Amino acid sequence: MIWHGLSRKAKLLFTRFLLLVFIAVIAGWQLSPIQAQLVQQESNYAIHIRQNFNQSGFYPIAKIPSVNLYKPIGDWVGRLILPTKQQLQDGLDWVWMEVQYAPPTAQNLVGNIVRLEWKKNEDLLALDQAVTRDVNFTSEVIKSQKKGNIHPFRLNGVRHVGILRSLAGANPDDNVIVVLDSSTIIDASQEKSILQIEREPVLATGRFYGLVKIIKPIQSSSKTISFPKAKQYTDYFLVKHYNPNSNKFDGLQETIHIPQQVIDRRNFAPSSSQQIEQSPAGEDGWYIYGADDAKGVFTVAALAPRSLFQIQPRQIITGEKLGLNYIQEVNWQNTEKNKGKFNTVLLKPVETQNSLNQSISKWQEGNKAIVLHLFGGIGGRNAEAVPVPYTITGHFAFGIAEVVRDEFTKELRFETKYHQIYAQNPDGIIAGTHTWADYMGNLQRGWVATRPISDILIKFDPVTQDYDFGGVKLSPLEQFQQQLQVTMARYRVGDGTGGAIVSPATSCVQDASQALYTTILAIKNQVATTPQIQTWVRANPNHPQALRFQQLVELGKSLEQQLAPLGIVRADWQSQASILAGTGIGKTTQPFEDRSIWAGLTTWRTIMPRQAHDDLATIFLKHGAIMQVLRTNQVGGWQPNITPIAPTVLLGQIKIPFTNISPISIILNRVLASLAVPTLKDWLVVALMLIIYSVIALPYGWKFGFLHIQIWSANWIDKCLLALRCLFLPAIVEELFFRVFLLPNPSEISNWLEVSLGAIVSLFLFILYHPLNARMFFKAGTPTFYNRVFLVLAAFLGIICTVAYTLTGSLFVIVLIHWVVVVVWLIFFGGIRRFDQS
Numbered sequence: 001m002i003w004h005g006l007s008r009k010a011k012l013l014f015t016r017f018l019l020l021v022f023i024a025v026i027a028g029w030q031l032s033p034i035q036a037q038l039v040q041q042e043s044n045y046a047i048h049i050r051q052n053f054n055q056s057g058f059y060p061i062a063k064i065p066s067v068n069l070y071k072p073i074g075d076w077v078g079r080l081i082l083p084t085k086q087q088l089q090d091g092l093d094w095v096w097m098e099v100q101y102a103p104p105t106a107q108n109l110v111g112n113i114v115r116l117e118w119k120k121n122e123d124l125l126a127l128d129q130a131v132t133r134d135v136n137f138t139s140e141v142i143k144s145q146k147k148g149n150i151h152p153f154r155l156n157g158v159r160h161v162g163i164l165r166s167l168a169g170a171n172p173d174d175n176v177i178v179v180l181d182s183s184t185i186i187d188a189s190q191e192k193s194i195l196q197i198e199r200e201p202v203l204a205t206g207r208f209y210g211l212v213k214i215i216k217p218i219q220s221s222s223k224t225i226s227f228p229k230a231k232q233y234t235d236y237f238l239v240k241h242y243n244p245n246s247n248k249f250d251g252l253q254e255t256i257h258i259p260q261q262v263i264d265r266r267n268f269a270p271s272s273s274q275q276i277e278q279s280p281a282g283e284d285g286w287y288i289y290g291a292d293d294a295k296g297v298f299t300v301a302a303l304a305p306r307s308l309f310q311i312q313p314r315q316i317i318t319g320e321k322l323g324l325n326y327i328q329e330v331n332w333q334n335t336e337k338n339k340g341k342f343n344t345v346l347l348k349p350v351e352t353q354n355s356l357n358q359s360i361s362k363w364q365e366g367n368k369a370i371v372l373h374l375f376g377g378i379g380g381r382n383a384e385a386v387p388v389p390y391t392i393t394g395h396f397a398f399g400i401a402e403v404v405r406d407e408f409t410k411e412l413r414f415e416t417k418y419h420q421i422y423a424q425n426p427d428g429i430i431a432g433t434h435t436w437a438d439y440m441g442n443l444q445r446g447w448v449a450t451r452p453i454s455d456i457l458i459k460f461d462p463v464t465q466d467y468d469f470g471g472v473k474l475s476p477l478e479q480f481q482q483q484l485q486v487t488m489a490r491y492r493v494g495d496g497t498g499g500a501i502v503s504p505a506t507s508c509v510q511d512a513s514q515a516l517y518t519t520i521l522a523i524k525n526q527v528a529t530t531p532q533i534q535t536w537v538r539a540n541p542n543h544p545q546a547l548r549f550q551q552l553v554e555l556g557k558s559l560e561q562q563l564a565p566l567g568i569v570r571a572d573w574q575s576q577a578s579i580l581a582g583t584g585i586g587k588t589t590q591p592f593e594d595r596s597i598w599a600g601l602t603t604w605r606t607i608m609p610r611q612a613h614d615d616l617a618t619i620f621l622k623h624g625a626i627m628q629v630l631r632t633n634q635v636g637g638w639q640p641n642i643t644p645i646a647p648t649v650l651l652g653q654i655k656i657p658f659t660n661i662s663p664i665s666i667i668l669n670r671v672l673a674s675l676a677v678p679t680l681k682d683w684l685v686v687a688l689m690l691i692i693y694s695v696i697a698l699p700y701g702w703k704f705g706f707l708h709i710q711i712w713s714a715n716w717i718d719k720c721l722l723a724l725r726c727l728f729l730p731a732i733v734e735e736l737f738f739r740v741f742l743l744p745n746p747s748e749i750s751n752w753l754e755v756s757l758g759a760i761v762s763l764f765l766f767i768l769y770h771p772l773n774a775r776m777f778f779k780a781g782t783p784t785f786y787n788r789v790f791l792v793l794a795a796f797l798g799i800i801c802t803v804a805y806t807l808t809g810s811l812f813v814i815v816l817i818h819w820v821v822v823v824v825w826l827i828f829f830g831g832i833r834r835f836d837q838s
Contacts, residue, residue, distance in 0.1 A: 041148035044264040045428035048444045049173065053259040053299055056175050059207070061100050061111045063292035069241050069252060070208040070298070071407045073289060073435070074179025076195070077101035077207050080168035081113065082154055093118065093128050093162030097178075097195065100207050106186060109193055116164060119185070119196045127482065131489040132162045133496035141499040148265070148426045151499050152492065163200060163485075166492040170430040179204045179435070200485055202417060203430060205302040205438040206289035211408040212239035212256070213249035213285050214277045235260045235273045236297075242285060242408050249285060256288065257299040261443055265426070267382045271303075271449040272637030281305035281342050281635035289437045302441040303448075305342065308630055309413040309436075311363050311403070313346040320621060323347040324749050327456075327617045329660070331629060332646035335376065335452050338633045339644055347627040362626055363403050363412060368464045368477060369457040369628070370620075371399030371416055374613040376452040377645035390654045394647030396509040396609035397421060398484060398516070400477070401457045414457060414628070419484040421491055421512050423500040431491035431500070449636040452644035456617050460625035462552040467545060469536040476552065479522050483515040495593065504600030504607050505570075506593050513606035514573050517563045520556045551623065558619045565747070567677035568602045570594060604672045610647040611669075618749065671736070673745040674811035682808040689804045689817050697793050697821075701829070706789040710830035722832070723823050731819035732811075738766045738798070739805045739814050746809040759802050766798040767791055780835045797821055 052058045056079050081096035082088075094117035099109045118124055135155045137145075145151045155161050155169040168176060178201035187194040215238045235258050241251035258273040276282065282305060289302035317326050326347060377392035378384040386392065399418040406413045416436040422429050427445045440448040447453065467474040491500040491511070500506070527533050540546050564570075572594040606612045621627060633644040651664045678686075701707030712719065742762040744750035774785035784790055801814040825831040 040146055042265065043148040043150055043426040043428070044266070044270075044445075045150050045171065045426060046148075047264045048261060048270070049175070049428075051259070051262060053257075053293070053301075054261075054444050056177065058293060059291035059299065060294055061098075063294070063296060065208050065210075065292050065298055066252075069254070070210045072101045073204055073206055073209055073437075074101070074202070075103055075182045076180035076184055077204065078114075078116075078178060078180070079174065080116070080164075080176040080178055080201070081174045082165065082168040085158075088155075088158050088165070091160035093132065093160075093164050095164045095168040100177075103182075109186075112193070114193045114195050115190075116195050116197065116201075118164075119198045121198060124198055127486070128162045131486050132160050133490075133493050134159045135161050135493050135496055135498055137498035140501065141494065141497055144424065144499055149424045149499070150426065150428045151424050153498075155493065156498060161493055163489045166489055167201065167203075167430065167432060170432075170492055171428050176430065177204050177206075177438075178202060200433060203432050203434045203438050205435070205442045206300075207291045208298075209287055209289045209437070210298070211242040211285050211287055211306060211406075212254075213242075214239050214282055215253075216277055217273075218255060237273070237277065239288075244408060244410070247409065255297065257293070257297050258288075258303070259299060259443065266378075266384060268378075268450070268639060268642050270427075270445055271443040272639045274637045274639070276303075276637040278638075279305075279636055280340060281307065281632070283307060284310070287437070287441075289441065301443060302437040302446065303443065303636060304437050304441045305632075305635060306413075308342055308344065308632065309415070310344070311412045311414070313344045313628060315343065315345045316348070317345060318348045318351040320349040321751075323349055323621050323627075324618055326629070327614055327621065328749055331454055331631065332376070332452070333660075335633055335646040336379065336643050340633065340635060340638065342630075342632040342635050345629040345631070347621060347629065349621050349624055349626075362459065365403055365405055365412055367403040367459065369401045369414075369459045370463060370477075370480075371401050371418070372454075372456040372458065372613050372616055373397040373399055373418055374454045374609055374647060375447050376647040378450055378642050379645040380641050380643040382641040383643075383645075388650070390648075390651045391608075392610075392645050392648045392653065394609045395422075396512060396612050398480075398512050399455070400481065401455075414630075416455065416457075419481065419488060419512075421484070421487050421508050421515070423491065423502050423508065424494075431488045433485070433488070448632055448634075449639070450634060450642060452633045452646060453631065454613065455630040456613070457628040457630065458617070458620045458625050459627070460555070460620055460623065462548045462555060465548070467549060469530075469533045469545075472530055472532045472536075474523065474526060474533070476519070476523060480516065480519040483518045483522070484512070487511050487515045501595065503595040504597060505595050505603070507607075509606050509609045509612045510600070510603060513563055513603065513612060516559065517573055520560060520563075523552075523556070555619070555623050558623065559616075562605055562615055562619060563603065565605045565673065566602050566675055567679070570599050570602050572599065573603075601672070608649045610652070611649050613647075667741055670740050670743075670745050670748075671811075673747050673809060674740045674805075676810055678808065678810050678812050682810050682813050685804050685807050686813050686816055689800045690820060693797065693800050693817075693821060697796060701789065701793060704789045706787065706793070707825075707829045709828065710833055712827045712832045714832075719827060722826065723819075726822050726826070727815070727819050730822060731815045734766070734769075735801065735811060735814045735818055738762050738769070739801055740811055743802065743805055746806065755806065759806075762802060763795065763798045767795050770794055784831075784834045 048054050077100045078097040079100060081098060083095060094115055096113050097116040098113050099111065102109045118128060135152070135158050137151070137153070137156045141151055145153065150171060152166065152169045153172070155165065158165075161169070167178070168174070170176065180195065180197055180201055181199060183198055185196050187196060217234045218236050218238050219234055237256055237258055238253060239256050240249045240253050242249055243251035258276065260273050261269045261271050263269050284305070284307040287304040287306060288298070288300045289304070290298055290300045293299045317323055326345065374394055374396050376394050377386070397418050397420050399416055401414045401416045403412050404415045405411075418434045418436070418439050420429070420431055420434055420439060422431045429439070429445055438446075440446050440453065463476050466477075494500045537546050537549060600607055605615055617627065634642065649662070649665045650668060652662045654664050655662050698707065714722075739762060742765070743758045744755055770781070770785040770791065774781040778785075797818065801817055804817055805814050822831075
């Protein structure tokens with residue numbers, strides 16, 4: 001009735017109003033940020049866990065493969081089970097574990113569920129308490145979870161989550177497989193047996209492993225695998241086991257199952273069994289990790305190429321110069337062309353004869369090495385997205401490698417464990433200590449099949465060997481592992497937020513570097529607060545242990561300079577250090593994270609994984625360390641739609657045509673390196689250079705009448721404004737371009753020829769710039785900037801600034817020198833009068 005009573009104009013206006021309201025509602029619905037949260041993206045983890053061969057229950061515990069062909073992957077193997085919600089309320093750090101393998105003396109526990117807890121050790125419990133958090137998801141974490149990242153949602157709202165519970169609850173299901181070492185003890189006094197441990201469980205894959213040569217694929221009663229636009233393939237293979245009597249692969253033949261993983265949301269599979277028998281990496285056999293399925297067929301969950309871990313390298317490079325060049329340049333050359341291939345290279349800083357024999361003898365059973373791990377990107381038709389333009393960020397981690405006696409061949413080989421500081425992700429990779437097979441070789445989530453990898457194993461006795469100063473023990477390696485363990489535990493629960501958020505200041509490489517920095521401070525603190533150590537070192541200055549300790553001190557200085565390149569220590573790093581470096585461990589104070597851009601810039605050398613990897617390797621090599629580089633490029637089964645891409649520094653893919661030079665990256669690095677806070681030595685260089693310049697320039701300028709004392713009569717405000725202007729131009733602008741951009745920073749790897757050539761080019765352009773500037777832009781400077789005496793004085797100023805920059809690498813130093821010279825000339829020696837006359 002009301003509608004009929006309205007005029008034609010009113011009806012038209014009302015209709016328009018309703019239309020606008022409708023459009024506004026639709027637009028608001030489409031643009032609302034809540035809408036994005038309503039669509040739950042499926043994770044890669046969820047896609048793969050649906051396959052029965054990726055589930056622990058697919059492998060009956062009672063099925064044990066032949067003891068002559070397979071060995072257990074650890075002293076204890078088990079599956080972690082998170083306690084019930086009611087049990088989680090006790091605030092203690094224990095979990096359940098299904099025992100899948102046990103030592104011969106504890107076979108009665110196999111198949112049982114036992115309680116796993118820490119030994120009653122005061123330091124151990126204090127460490128666990130230091131990283132215990134109440135977990136409450138933030139809105140940011142909930143959004144991340146909706147995007148398909150795996151967060152510990154079963155721990156959301158749980159109080160007092162410690163190391164063990166953060167491990168057991170990291171994934172949506174109770175499927176975390178771990179190994180425990182031989183120090184595990186059994187407490188059978190309770191209704192359920194209790195296993196007590198003193199080290200964090202190591203994340204692992206499979207229960208048993210063997211050493212085989214893959215002969216060929218064979219048809220099975222199971223269905224074959226179909227690849228788009230390709231023929232069908234089977235994922236069952238005929239293999240021959242290693243025969244210890246003949247030292248060849250002429251042992252028992254067996255059919256094994258290498259299940260083909262499905263394509264996930266990345267549009268490719270995490271691994272492939274296609275043509276794996278032809279892989280160059282398998283020439284010396286494969287370690288296969290897994291267990292028997294219900295039919296008694298050994299089903300592979302992880303693969304590792306034997307040749308990658310052999311002590312004998314495929315290539316040896318001796319000499320510091322060649323070694324540094326390999327680290328910085330050669331290591332990642334031709335990555336795409338070398339798809340499917342691998343290499344192992346020994347780097348020795350000191351040239352010796354009989355390098356091959358000596359290199360093998362350097363590695364003895366029980367030796368340990370620090371591992372620098374770096375992976376690159378995935379290119380090809382199904383390339384992964386690049387979050388930063390023209391940059392392949394990759395991922396960095398530390399690890400520990402040990403020389404062990406192979407259980408099959410009785411040869412020495414490397415066994416690597418990674419300490420992965422890893423943010424929540426769609427693959428279900430957990431921040432923690434992983435075996436190589438679990439992190440790299442795992443068919444469901446490992447990286448060896450899809451990414452290029454560089455692992456640098458560093459043997460440096462001052463770090464890897466323990467110290468005993470008259471009864472006072474000091475272990476740099478154990479200190480380092482403890483700091484990494486703390487950071488990994490914090491990452492698993494995001495310091496209570498439920499997720500570790502990546503930023504330029506907080507990331508895998510930044511926080512791994514923070515653990516290294518905290519280790520250095522912890523050792524310094526222990527030495528400073530323990531008089532016995534200082535007394536012992538003073539009393540035994542020539543003892544091999546004292547000399548080794550001095551090498552450790554020198555290394556620590558170099559690492560500190562690399563970790564805090566501007567000379568400014570981040571507040572959050574200091575917070576972590578004060579709590580965990582021996583001054584506050586176990587206290588309730590919690591460290592904080594600074595995600596600001598400024599915090600990232602103060603530790604700029606550890607923002608990019610590639611830079612941290614190369615810089616740390618460089619430092620160790622310069623200090624005399626021996627290194628073994630293990631390089632792989634998507635080894636294993638063949639996937640034609642992806643290619644390996646080398647990691648880069650920021651904007652590192654922008655290169656000068658027909659060269660490997662990334663100019664923007666080089667300039668950015670040089671600018672950041674030049675911003676280091678000057679030291680006392682640097683200020684002394686400033687004073688010395690100004691004195692030298694004055695001694696030469698003043699007599700020369702007076703002799704030819706170019707300089708004479710004539711103080712500018714302007715008021716102090718004009719003088720201050722002039723000085724301020726001169727600070728920007730010419731001092732800052734010219735020094736940035738002619739020194740910082742063109743000259744190698746002292747922190748770079750360069751030789752005298754590069755430095756000399758850069759200095760000559762820089763000086764020539766610096767002199768040429770002044771008359772060109774007068775001709776094109778600054779007309780008032782024409783008579784002066786063409787004056788022969790002025791150009792000689794400018795050349796000498798360029799030389800002085802070049803020498804100062806070569807000695808200090810500091811922009812502040814050369815800007816100050818340039819600024820003082822120009823301002824003194826303009827105000828006190830008639831310089832401003834020359835421009836006024838012009």
